[in-house]
Amino acid sequence: MNGTPGQDGTGDEAPKRRGRRPGGQDTRAALIEAAREVFAESGYNDATVRTIATRAGVDPAMVNHWFGGKEALFTAAVQIPVDPAEVLPELLAGDPERLAERILRRFLLAWDEAGGGAFAALVRSVASHRTAVRLLREFVAIVVIDRLARALEVDRPELRASLAASQLVGLGMxxxxVRLEPLASADHDTVVAVIGPNLQHYLTGALAAPE
Structure with a gap:
């Protein structure tokens, strides 16, 4: 055959690999940019480390090197002000029937300390509000609430996770x-008192069985 080096004999050149990026921070920034695109396109569950790394033009090992995995990359890409790996043990400690209270206080504390506007910035960080809300809801349901529900060994953990995530993301929106008053300026005790019972029901209460 007359194929030249780098060809498979069909006359088509093999795909060219992108060159190594000049610095570590460039690699990190490229991964964050690629992650935002891939998460927006595929959703949290279907986005893969390999796809993100390929989009960024780096080795997939760089995701673990810089972020430790897909979960931490997501939190960096959309600027979530909490680390799920740190907050989950904190939330699980204590009475399961007060789990909703702990979740809400941690949620409010994190976003209020970040200035509140950080949540709005998160929503604006991807292509559309609808996409951002979907991504955040998926992430909260899969990474946070589903793990909590399974640790509590309650029934229908996936349904509970999606219900609880919708409650939390709706609260954030x-x-x-939207800054809907008086909820936007309500103190934490008030928010916990009025939303906590409903969230707790989603987490540990009896869910209606399908007919």
């Missing part, structure tokens, strides 16, 4: 994006 109303308080920080």
């Amino acid at each position: 109303a308080r920080y994006v």
